Amino acid sequence: MIDRPGQEAIPREGLLWMYERMSLIREFEERLKWLVETGVPAGPVHYCTGQEAVAVGVCAALEAGDWIASTHRGHGHCIAKGADVRRMMAELYGKSSGTNRGKGGSMHITDASLGMLGVNPIVGMGVTHAVGAGLSSKVRQSKQVAAAFFGDGASSQGAVHEAMNLAAIWKLPVVFVCENNGYADATPVEYAVAVNNIADRAAAYNMPGLSVDGQDVLAVWSAADAAVRHARAGEGPSLVECKTYRYYGHHQGDDPHRYRTVEEENAARERDCIQRLRRWATTKKLISADELDAIETKNRALLDDAVRFAEQSPLPDPSELLTDVYVAEP
Amino acid sequence: MIDRPGQEAIPREGLLWMYERMSLIREFEERLKWLVETGVPAGPVHYCTGQEAVAVGVCAALEAGDWIASTHRGHGHCIAKGADVRRMMAELYGKSSGTNRGKGGSMHITDASLGMLGVNPIVGMGVTHAVGAGLSSKVRQSKQVAAAFFGDGASSQGAVHEAMNLAAIWKLPVVFVCENNGYADATPVEYAVAVNNIADRAAAYNMPGLSVDGQDVLAVWSAADAAVRHARAGEGPSLVECKTYRYYGHHQGDDPHRYRTVEEENAARERDCIQRLRRWATTKKLISADELDAIETKNRALLDDAVRFAEQSPLPDPSELLTDVYVAEP
Amino acid sequence: MSTGARLAIRELTFSQALNEAIRLEMRRDPAVIVMGEDIAGAAGRAHLGMVDAWGGALRATRGLITEFGPQRVLDTPISEMGFVGAAVGAAMTGLRPIVEVMFVDLVGCCYDQLMNQAAKMHYMTGGQVRMPLVVRMAYGTRGGKPQTYGGGAGAQHSQTLYSVLAHIPGLKVVVPSTAYNAKGLMISAIRDDGPVIVMEHKFLGAAAKGNVPEEPYTVPIGHSEIVRRGSDLTLCGIGRMSHVCLEAAQELEASGISAEVVDVLTLAPLDENTILESVRRTHRIVVVDEDTPTASMARDIAARVAEQAFDWLDAPVKTVNAPETPVPFAAVLEAQYVPTAERVLDAVHELIG
Amino acid sequence: MSTGARLAIRELTFSQALNEAIRLEMRRDPAVIVMGEDIAGAAGRAHLGMVDAWGGALRATRGLITEFGPQRVLDTPISEMGFVGAAVGAAMTGLRPIVEVMFVDLVGCCYDQLMNQAAKMHYMTGGQVRMPLVVRMAYGTRGGKPQTYGGGAGAQHSQTLYSVLAHIPGLKVVVPSTAYNAKGLMISAIRDDGPVIVMEHKFLGAAAKGNVPEEPYTVPIGHSEIVRRGSDLTLCGIGRMSHVCLEAAQELEASGISAEVVDVLTLAPLDENTILESVRRTHRIVVVDEDTPTASMARDIAARVAEQAFDWLDAPVKTVNAPETPVPFAAVLEAQYVPTAERVLDAVHELIG
Numbered sequence A, B: 001m002i003d004r005p006g007q008e009a010i011p012r013e014g015l016l017w018m019y020e021r022m023s024l025i026r027e028f029e030e031r032l033k034w035l036v037e038t039g040v041p042a043g044p045v046h047y048c049t050g051q052e053a054v055a056v057g058v059c060a061a062l063e064a065g066d067w068i069a070s071t072h073r074g075h076g077h078c079i080a081k082g083a084d085v086r087r088m089m090a091e092l093y094g095k096s097s098g099t100n101r102g103k104g105g106s107m108h109i110t111d112a113s114l115g116m117l118g119v120n121p122i123v124g125m126g127v128t129h130a131v132g133a134g135l136s137s138k139v140r141q142s143k144q145v146a147a148a149f150f151g152d153g154a155s156s157q158g159a160v161h162e163a164m165n166l167a168a169i170w171k172l173p174v175v176f177v178c179e180n181n182g183y184a185d186a187t188p189v190e191y192a193v194a195v196n197n198i199a200d201r202a203a204a205y206n207m208p209g210l211s212v213d214g215q216d217v218l219a220v221w222s223a224a225d226a227a228v229r230h231a232r233a234g235e236g237p238s239l240v241e242c243k244t245y246r247y248y249g250h251h252q253g254d255d256p257h258r259y260r261t262v263e264e265e266n267a268a269r270e271r272d273c274i275q276r277l278r279r280w281a282t283t284k285k286l287i288s289a290d291e292l293d294a295i296e297t298k299n300r301a302l303l304d305d306a307v308r309f310a311e312q313s314p315l316p317d318p319s320e321l322l323t324d325v326y327v328a329e330p
Numbered sequence C, D: 001m002s003t004g005a006r007l008a009i010r011e012l013t014f015s016q017a018l019n020e021a022i023r024l025e026m027r028r029d030p031a032v033i034v035m036g037e038d039i040a041g042a043a044g045r046a047h048l049g050m051v052d053a054w055g056g057a058l059r060a061t062r063g064l065i066t067e068f069g070p071q072r073v074l075d076t077p078i079s080e081m082g083f084v085g086a087a088v089g090a091a092m093t094g095l096r097p098i099v100e101v102m103f104v105d106l107v108g109c110c111y112d113q114l115m116n117q118a119a120k121m122h123y124m125t126g127g128q129v130r131m132p133l134v135v136r137m138a139y140g141t142r143g144g145k146p147q148t149y150g151g152g153a154g155a156q157h158s159q160t161l162y163s164v165l166a167h168i169p170g171l172k173v174v175v176p177s178t179a180y181n182a183k184g185l186m187i188s189a190i191r192d193d194g195p196v197i198v199m200e201h202k203f204l205g206a207a208a209k210g211n212v213p214e215e216p217y218t219v220p221i222g223h224s225e226i227v228r229r230g231s232d233l234t235l236c237g238i239g240r241m242s243h244v245c246l247e248a249a250q251e252l253e254a255s256g257i258s259a260e261v262v263d264v265l266t267l268a269p270l271d272e273n274t275i276l277e278s279v280r281r282t283h284r285i286v287v288v289d290e291d292t293p294t295a296s297m298a299r300d301i302a303a304r305v306a307e308q309a310f311d312w313l314d315a316p317v318k319t320v321n322a323p324e325t326p327v328p329f330a331a332v333l334e335a336q337y338v339p340t341a342e343r344v345l346d347a348v349h350e351l352i353g
């Protein structure tokens, strides 16, 4: 982990928050994976294990009133923005206490009160919604910033190009965050994308672009923080590419070894974002190992509680099938 | 007009052909405009007057077996690729002798036997079809090249981004030709596009990009020729931006003075592509003024003939409404 | 709704009525914004004294930028998926965008935003997210007298297509037919907290003129209107086809047949009851729709009648649609395309000997 | 068509049958290519010994890259408008592309290419351009028994939506229901010189097994099939709903009601005659469709019956659809979503006391 300009400005609580959120995301995904593999029918799920630093580094740079748009691989974004893991887990169980009353599932987890524009599995579309939120901020002069997470695969979507051009010409307070984890399903990024660094495409929209190590939460934070400040100052959008890695398959049923090597996976795990923050913070004596262990213990307990909450919550009433189709009943 | 590398290689016949085609396009549009303004109900038409050098410079670099994809402003592209102005005019009259048997109209004029993938008024879509033609060439190893014309407005379409990325990763023999005439309807390019030179977006697809004076037919030809050679050699796509100008409104009913100045128009007319080639070729004594006058006289006669042909051709039989819905009747 | 005497009433065109509706709502609520290609025109050229060059496909947004400025009246680049998506995002975060997609023919360039995003967001989030979004689209083929030659806008600029929007649960789809209901439905659409598609017939824009009160009023979404009373059969029309039905009803009167005419006005949610009640009184129905037949709204309405009013029917349920073809260019072919009063009369005479 | 004895017959799944159809046609004609996201997978990793990691959404293209190589089996980036457009362009210039759009839920990202380009090109060009294009799309919601908790694929990955394709003149839309007709319809689609959409039900892919001859054969596009003879009423099913209809027919037999079952197989152009003739014999019909009701194919078929077989009908024309809602995630809600044999029986009992 390299020292970053401005990182001395991160207070100890900031570092603790980052560690706590990354650890909570990791715990959530590991617990969910265990549940799914032992038979909990949670629907299609896309674990973000390995990518925690991107969600957390970006959300560390945002304020509570800011927005995020997320993707099918969205659990980490939700937790980083402050979502309650109990209600998230209940959503995966299809329970009425879920974030979406059980009507959304993993690919739609949303807590709108936290500035979440929604997890959105139609690749690229969330990016356009973030641009709309940026427009709303500008028109209402509310100074809010919108961050749009999207994958390397999504970077090929036309909607993303359109969204970037719109944000650029209108100078909207948007931060485009490309989570380049190397794959779209089973398709390697070097096959699907014509450039080496997706961040280089920022030039096509006359906006700043930066490619950072997505396994280094401080590097992500530092780039995102600059982009957020730029946005909030009315200077327009930026593109931050975070090179990261997903530890597991595309979804719960995917065997990644059909398209990538174990060596590559092992090398990625060497760069694990949580371990790196731990090593850095303890070496620098900013935080003790005991403190970090305590965080992990607490997060395990939170997940125990979340699973219990999800299990014990009631199912939606059958009548819920027909409610909330129209926003205002005619 | 600046001397261009390789232009000495253009034989006199090449120059004559360019002049003849540009003049024929001009004559076609002027005649059509006169017809429409005197009451011929030709449907919506988008005159390309002023932009002749782009169509002609690009098609001069193509071989007969190559393809072009065109736009709503497509008459010039059709004529440059060799379309018969009689059948084009008949199409505008909705006659059965038209290129499309009267079923297409201005926005769909197509002579598939000349490698035309169609005039296509859904902005940006023709570009994707050219990429498909390039793919066809590559799979069938036919060495054909596809040129895709599109406007500055179209450059904001997601489909164009997707098409460029596809052509780049597959190294397809495609030449992307952006006709930047400064406007999409009544929207100035400097408002709608986040960069100054659309050609600069080529870098986002790791392909060559060049911005040329679209009022200089030899400059267009030179850039297109290099791009076509590149493509035919299997080196992949290129982007050529031609800065041009449309003399009239967006369509026959549009008054451009609501969004641009007469001064700007006059300055553009100073750079008229036909007059420039005339001046250059006569000054260099490559072609005499008499020869060029004779070409224009001949083209006027061709248009007299085309209008006569269109007027005298029969209307489609009413039964044609129902034919050719399915390619092969079930 | 209009309370009569108090209101000043003038004749406006359909487009002017839309314009007035949008203008009044923009005055009423600063959250209302307008977006779309060339909805103003000359974007960024105010310094040259140029603003408001186009006013959109139907000129329904003309003049708005002069009153509300470029912050609330946004010309967009040609990127339907992007700007409709931006409108969706804006609707989720405090604005009430009215977005123009020039022609319904371009629905294929933004369909995901309508059918997966705007339509479903409220449901998928368990009711958390509101979606006060209006999407305006011009539609329709040139009807009327065949010219001897020439042509119309062709296969990709003349479509109707509203059934592919009405098909999607969560979208409301309204099809105004007069200046009066254009204004009232537009105001209802803007005030609705969910997504509403407003289908505006190209050839009603300037042609449909009528009395319109100056003040704001609403015409409720989800209500059809009986625009002519009759007893022998029901003619059910959508958009411009309501006028065709009225024309046919007029002619039928001459031959002693009394036709009731229902103007559907809202396709989704459909006001079945008004249609079913009419059929239960008249025992016969012809549904007239400018769209192509397969999976059309005409067939939808016919099926509802065949299921829910079967016992009252004295004759087959008839539908009159455009033919199962793209829209041809040539005027002689196009003239056969759009349903006419004549074709409606043919259908009626098949029902009533 | 199968000539019986000569052919070797094995049991294949629906997905395997699709795979075999594509493979045989690729052998037969070098112009046939396959495109789509992850239709092979591991693109560009052959040097690591990795090819063919996925085989598409239904695994229907697995193994093709090994036989035909990456020139003819092309993984695409996530750019549906772009690669479907490329397929359209390729079809115009000498290839016969088979393109997979993972799920019909993504139709909104490429709809223009289907409805404006592929569907209309032949007509608009006056018959010049041929469009030998196949577009494969997985569709459908998880049916069957409710689990106590958990959920399915949710509102944006469970849709049916074929009516928005069948609505477009020029597109053929087929909906195979068995391994046998999946192979035969796919071969017909590939050999067709126009655009054909092949709708593949996600939950038939592995579940529908049946006898399939080894050799190539065609099942004609535009023909429905009577899959069970009966005399008291007609059940008309689409895709997986044909199986639901057969199930219902079985149960009706127990109560002495003889149901005929028509498997629609092609939505456009619809084989009206088979359906109408059946109704003219049975005098009653229930149309069963997994899609949402408004402007659905069920309503389309019902309307045709109500117009063209009215005089033979003894009862209202019934339709059974999914409810007018997005697809909910929770298993308990989802289980109420897809029409079941029980709901079909309810509809039948409304018709036949």
Ligand SMILES: Cc1ncc(C[n+]2csc(CCOP(=O)(O)OP(=O)(O)O)c2C)c(N)n1
Residues within 6 Å of the ligand: A071, A072, A073, A121, A122, A123, A124, A150, A151, A152, A153, A154, A155, A181, A183, A184, A185, A250, D037, D078, D080, D102, D106, D109
């Ligand atoms: C528009 C669209 N196309 C295709 C899919 C199917 N799909 C879901 S996730 C995915 C891969 C996304 O890759 P990337 O953007 O890199 O995100 P990651 O999964 O790596 O987080 C695909 C192809 C989809 N959901 N939406």
Ligand SMILES: Cc1ncc(C[n+]2csc(CCOP(=O)(O)OP(=O)(O)O)c2C)c(N)n1
Residues within 6 Å of the ligand: B071, B072, B073, B121, B122, B123, B124, B150, B151, B152, B153, B154, B155, B181, B183, B184, B185, B250, C037, C078, C080, C102, C106, C109
């Ligand atoms: C997808 C799409 N959006 C909008 C339109 C309406 N429209 C037709 S031409 C045009 C402007 C095109 O501008 P440009 O690409 O610069 O071409 P030019 O007209 O200048 O030749 C627009 C907005 C359309 N036909 N298709």
Ligand SMILES: [Mg+2]
Residues within 6 Å of the ligand: A151, A152, A153, A179, A180, A181, A182, A183, A184, A185
């Ligand atoms: Mg990825």
Ligand SMILES: [Mg+2]
Residues within 6 Å of the ligand: B151, B152, B153, B179, B180, B181, B182, B183, B184, B185
């Ligand atoms: Mg232009």
